[in-house]
Amino acid sequence: MSKQNYILTIAGFDPSGGAGILADIKTFEQLKCIGMGVQTANTIQTEDEFLSVNWIDEQIVISQLELLLSKYKFNYVKIGLIPSLNFLQQVVSILFTNNNHTKIIWDPILSASAGFDFKHNLNTLESVLNKMYLITPNWNEVKILSKNDDALNGAKFISQFTKVILKGGHNESNLGKDYLIQYGLQKGFNPKKTVKPIYAKHGSGCVFSSAITANLQQGYPLHKTILKSKRYMEGILSSNKSLLGNHRL
Numbered sequence: 001m002s003k004q005n006y007i008l009t010i011a012g013f014d015p016s017g018g019a020g021i022l023a024d025i026k027t028f029e030q031l032k033c034i035g036m037g038v039q040t041a042n043t044i045q046t047e048d049e050f051l052s053v054n055w056i057d058e059q060i061v062i063s064q065l066e067l068l069l070s071k072y073k074f075n076y077v078k079i080g081l082i083p084s085l086n087f088l089q090q091v092v093s094i095l096f097t098n099n100n101h102t103k104i105i106w107d108p109i110l111s112a113s114a115g116f117d118f119k120h121n122l123n124t125l126e127s128v129l130n131k132m133y134l135i136t137p138n139w140n141e142v143k144i145l146s147k148n149d150d151a152l153n154g155a156k157f158i159s160q161f162t163k164v165i166l167k168g169g170h171n172e173s174n175l176g177k178d179y180l181i182q183y184g185l186q187k188g189f190n191p192k193k194t195v196k197p198i199y200a201k202h203g204s205g206c207v208f209s210s211a212i213t214a215n216l217q218q219g220y221p222l223h224k225t226i227l228k229s230k231r232y233m234e235g236i237l238s239s240n241k242s243l244l245g246n247h248r249l
Contacts, residue, residue: 005033006072007217009210010065010091011080012041012053012109018244019203024078024210026247031214031232036072038064040082047202047243055083062094069098076133077102078213080206081109085124092131103133103216107209110141129161134222136209138167155181165212165226167205180226189226196238201245208233 007028014020021037028035040061044051068074077095082088088106095102106128125145129135135158139151142164146154155164159181166179168191176191176198191198201207211229220228236245 005217006036006074007033007076007078007214008036008038008068008072008074009078009080009213010038010040010061010082011078011206012043013039014043014045014203016045016047016202016244018047018201019206020081023203023206024080027207027210027232028214030247030249031211031218033214033217036068036074038068040080043081053081058083058087058090062090065091065094069094073099074102075099076105076213076217078105078107078210080107080209085128088128089124092128096131104131105209105213105216106132106135107206108135108137108141108145110137110144126161129158132162134163134165134212136165136167136205136212138205142166152179152181152186155179156184156186159184163222165209167208178226178230180222187223189230192231192234194234194238198234198237199241200243201237202243204233204237204245207236207245207247 009021009024011024012020014022017023021039025035025037038061040056042054079088092104095104137145142151142154142158143149146157148154148157151166155166158164164181166181168175168177178189180187208229211232212225215225215228236247239246
């Protein structure tokens with residue numbers, strides 16, 4: 001059973017399927033992994049409207065997680081929408097108790113509408129980041145996490161504790177350019193030059209981070225993982241004109 005490409009997402013449910021658990025599972029399956037999920041929240045939303053988030057009772061989340069961990073081994077786990085850093089710490093502790101070699105990819109969803117508890121102190125944040133294999137914030141999220149209005153400098157600060165893939169969807173100076181920042185050093189990844197038109201998509205950040213998780217599970221080195229995941233995401237961005245993309249290789 002451990003030889004299978006089992007992969008786990010811990011995230012919220014988006015009824016439109018553009019983001020959250022549904023988008024993660026679509027991505028995992030396209031990239032030849034067997035996707036499983038633990039749901040942290042129900043959201044009332046579509047691809048262009050967000051009304052509310054309704055958190056699943058934390059004990060239910062934990063029970064669901066512990067049952068899966070009792071049967072399956074996950075070398076890579078993606079974490080998305082989660083209510084607070086304190087609960088994130090609890091979830092991480094359970095993952096490491098089950099398998100201390102687990103590599104966690106955290107996609108921090110920190111918009112006010114998503115209901116994340118912003119009241120964290122730096123010590124709590126550092127403790128969480130030290131346990132992550134990498135995190136995948138966008139430009140706005142890294143500013144919140146680092147409390148630095150300069151996204152790149154904020155990402156460099158966070159890279160003291162974990163690797164950072166800074167997603168470029170909000171990069172005003174170079175739209176679509178992502179950065180890998182580790183040990184204070186940065187490497188840029190430019191969007192592919194293509195004749196195909198690119199359209200904005202709901203949940204593109206979720207899909208990119210889940211593609212990264214799946215490609216790491218497949219054994220690709222980090223730089224190649226980022227490039228392959230970026231190309232997968234670009235395929236979705238060019239798949240149609242709507243806010244909901246088609247998942248296909």
